[in-house]
Amino acid sequence: MEPVIDQACAAALYAEGDAALDTGASLLAAAPDADDALHRRGEEFVTRAWGRGWHPADLVRFVRLELDERRAALAGTLIAAETARYAELPPRWRAQLAGLPGAVPVPRNKPDRFSYASDLLELYRLLLRLPAIEPVGPVPGTAADRLHRAPAPDEPRMLTRIRALLAKAEATGFPEEAEALTSKAQELMARHSIDGAVVAARTRSTETPGACRIGVEPPYESAKAILLDAVASANRCQAVWNGDLGFSTVIGFEPDLDAVELLFTSLLVQGTAAMTRAEAGQRASGRKRTKTFRQSFLMAYAQRLGSRLADSAERATAEADADTATATGADPESVTATTGLLPVLAARDLAVTETTERMFPRTTTTRVRGATDLDGWNHGTEAADRARMGSARGRTPRERDGEIMA
Template sequence: MSTSSAVDRAFRSALYDTGDDTLDTGASLLAADPTADAELARRGEDFVAAAWQRGWQPADVVRVVRRELEETHVRLAGALILAQARRDGRTRGARWEAQLAELRAEEPAPRGDRFSYATAVLELYRLLLRLPALAPLDEAAGASPSGGRERKPESRMLGRIRALLAKAEATGFPEEAEALSAKAQELMARHSVDEALLAARTPAAEGPDAVRIGVEPPYEQAKAVLLDAVASANHCRAVWNEAFGFSTVVGFAPDLEAVELLFTSLLVQATTAMTKAEAAQRAGGRKRTKTFRQAFLAAYAHRVGERLAAAAAEVPVEGDLLPVLASREVAVGERVERLFPSTTTTRLRGVGDVAGWEEGSRAAEEAVAATRRRLGRRR
């Protein structure tokens, strides 16, 4: 039996039928034929390449594998993606390369015995084979000839903002956190105004970009609400894909940087505050941890959203920046419509823990929310 026919027989048995018996049969065929390993890996790289054609990106594939399978499969997927990238040789832009760099930092999956390895590979291939098409994110005007959006290196100012937020998260002194937050807000506003003024003086052909940001369980509804609030406050739009655990955020590059920065910061702060509040609740004899956390994060997202919206409305837009902001808002809306011609709304479910809601609201009031001011100048 040839190597190719051994893999074909294993695939016919295991990939197109979801039964455990067929999976065992396919794994047994592969385990018995060491010469099939190279062909098996090549077929896997083809499945990965097909996922790229259907609009997926490396981080998206790793995310869905982690949600659906085990850590062994996640590491196998990472190795497969890197092997496909070496074979492909294409440059798809800075964001894509950053996702590959994260995979290179991961530990490889332990091989184990041949049957267990073949079983895990076939389980992974089953999942890859069934990935549906996603709206591709490389359609924006200004995409590079290689097919990916070229991103400018992070500016020194964004690096300073990131460092200030990290310090604000780490300090145990409220006054210091507030001072660091104020400085971050000032730099964000300055960065935003500089970008807008540059666009007004030298209009670029580039349109809005789009990125997928992971919204991981548990309590992903509340996290998606938080991300939506952060996106809205930074001139972006977010669309949540609950099934695959991410939100697609559409906006111009500097705004997307701010969204990723602030969303991550707020999640870190929420987790820290929730852990402390939960410990106090348990010390008082309370044991309903899940309902407490769910209500905590829902309240946190709701209140932070209110704070972000209020801060964004404080500064009116005027002067030369008004037409720039208006045209950008239209462009973002049009890109969202092209990517997602049909969307639905959803409500937060299962929020009924009063103590959790109160603690989450309190944490939101204390959170360092380095919001960006609306593009413009104060009157």
């Protein structure tokens, strides 16, 4: 059946327009015996995507953005089949595979087979033209894959505690309780990160910064990217946004990357819930500017949380530095920059910056503008206050522009 596959792909994948897809789909719809070979061809395209730096979640997200949910589900089916051949997968890959869309069955009647084949060929056309992106980890099945960092003994337990706190914060209907739970989770993240940095310094660990990609999808992606940038900065990471491909790459040490993923996801859930409640109140009063209200709400939410997260990180570092001085018998008031915790953290910050510059030598700082609704801004600021991580310096409603690395 390979000749049929070759003919269909030659007709559909290297030409533009629906006519080319129809020709290829007609050939495949009339050849049900070619299904297995057709799927293997798709798995080959998926394997090539890994070599170009893509991960499962990136691929499904991009297909969803460029095509639709139906083709994204087909991509998930191919990814599940392709990755099943590997004895081991990196931890982040396993988590991404768990979130794939459900498998798409192969239809049997001819009209449905034509539509199915057309969808597959359009998906293959997109996969064939995927750009290369910055790699953020080993490719499955390679020697590098077997060298990924083993988690610290207490790390899974710590992450479980943090996830439980954030899940409770998302579920509660009481803003004060959500604030307390989220603050506790951030505190655990910060102290866990600092403890890891101290241990690495004492043992002269050779661990270097890594990277992961986190989806930043429409709508209101600029506000979401600013929120992610704030969360990354507070957790000693750096984020680089690629708006065209729908994600930000976050660079940092592995425990900090885990913290950023968890906290960003939770704050986005909390912010969206708060926005929905505030929007309902606006509609009840007769207002109709839903889109501008949401954009302004999320922009204010991201900006305000950025200040509060930064304050929380500074406070946690100061407390840990004082604890370090006390443990070594020094006077906390007289600890110098060369004997305390700060040099350890500064060295890690420098390593993260150097890794970011090496991965993205041509980044630019992009100004994004989107907050034009004062009520949305005020409601978003209030929501951020309820989700706050500690005392804040804050920003004024006039500060409606944000900056983000892209």
